Ligand code: FA5
């Protein structure tokens with residue numbers, strides 16, 4: 001058995017998602033607490049900031065060129081999410097500690113890129129040259145104010161048909177499209193090379209497109225996305241009524257990146273409160289993927305942006321949990337098409353609790369009695385399993401979880417971890433008793449489900 005991700009002790013034989021019943025197996029690792037999120041559709045909820053942000057970005061991409069897909073099911077095959085995109089078999093993204101598996105063949109999509117291939121295939125029939133896909137995506141991850149196991153991405157792609165044109169004509173056509181395009185309030189303070197054949201961000205030249213074509217696509221892609229940042233920040237500055245800020249340029253930088261399905265690839269970062277914040281990944285679509293999707297005669301680019309990240313910047317929303325809040329003090333602040341800076345309501349007190357435990361080899365796991373689903377001794381400890389356990393107990397009452405100490409015992413060689421859990425409700429003051437109760441539950445589940453030895 002290889003189930004280090006909490007296999008539920010009483011795992012049912014089937015799981016029903018979006019009205020379809022799937023068989024479960026040793027890969028299944030979707031906690032029941034996640035299920036309600038599959039039907040929330042924040043990106044389609046009127047007046048919700050995620051939906052508003054989606055619409056603001058969509059407004060920059062004309063519907064005559066870009067088809068919109070905002071209703072695609074989050075349950076996809078491993079082939080769609082990974083294989084078709086060229087993820088190598090040992091890529092960490094595939095692991096059960098990072099991805100929610102319905103069963104060994106089916107996952108909750110970890111990114112909107114899962115729909116690339118099928119949309120490349122059908123775009124032409126719809127008379128479009130590009131698409132925008134907005135959707136909920138799912139990842140097992142850390143707990144803090146900018147990470148949540150469910151978030152939203154918008155994927156965009158734009159293809160250019162050869163249509164008998166020479167390569168030079170195609171390059172001219174792509175670059176001509178940028179003429180007269182102003183990106184007034186964005187300053188690119190740093191930019192990686194458009195491609196780097198020695199440094200690991202190569203143009204896949206000779207495999208269906210040329211260096212010049214890839215360069216033109218890279219420029220076209222980067223200007224479009226700078227325009228997105230420009231729009232978002234001018235809206236935000238206007239909303240704040242801050243005319244000085246509206247004139248100030250937003251600093252951004254292009255960083256070279258790696259994705260299995262694009263080459264060259266980039267990430268765009270924005271300077272926000274003196275820190276570089278990554279908002280999107282993008283690149284020139286690998287020609288073999290386009291060819292495979294029946295688009296041999298086209299070249300193109302794609303990007304994937306985190307909608308929460310953009311919304312947090314634009315509205316000044318400090319905590320990602322707020323997006324899921326039913327509190328009128330939050331929801332009531334947003335109106336369709338209007339950007340108004342978020343007014344924080346008072347913060348309730350936080351309450352820290354530490355938990356320390358031994359992991360790995362040792363008597364601990366055996367002593368825990370091997371309760372159903374316990375991780376056997378010697379199995380690896382995955383931090384995301386711990387994060388999910390804490391979420392399972394505390395839900396949105398947990399603001400963040402940090403590793404504060406870690407050491408290896410010099411004699412036994414066993415490793416000790418100490419995590420600090422910060423409990424804070426967005427809506428009320430927690431009582432000591434309820435926090436103690438939550439912490440006691442975390443401790444007992446740690447022993448039962450993860451087989452660690454509490455200290
Ligand atoms: C991707 O998901 C790629 N599919 C993006 C892409 C598309 C590349 C098309 C090339 C072509 P990444 O894992 O970096 O890449 O996520 C993209 C964006 O999603 C990030 O820049 C960030 O804005 C957002 N994001 C990622 N993880 C989280 C998270 N846990 N919480 C909130 N937002 C996140």
Ligand code: MG
Nearest residue numbers: 267278280281
């Ligand atoms: Mg990234």
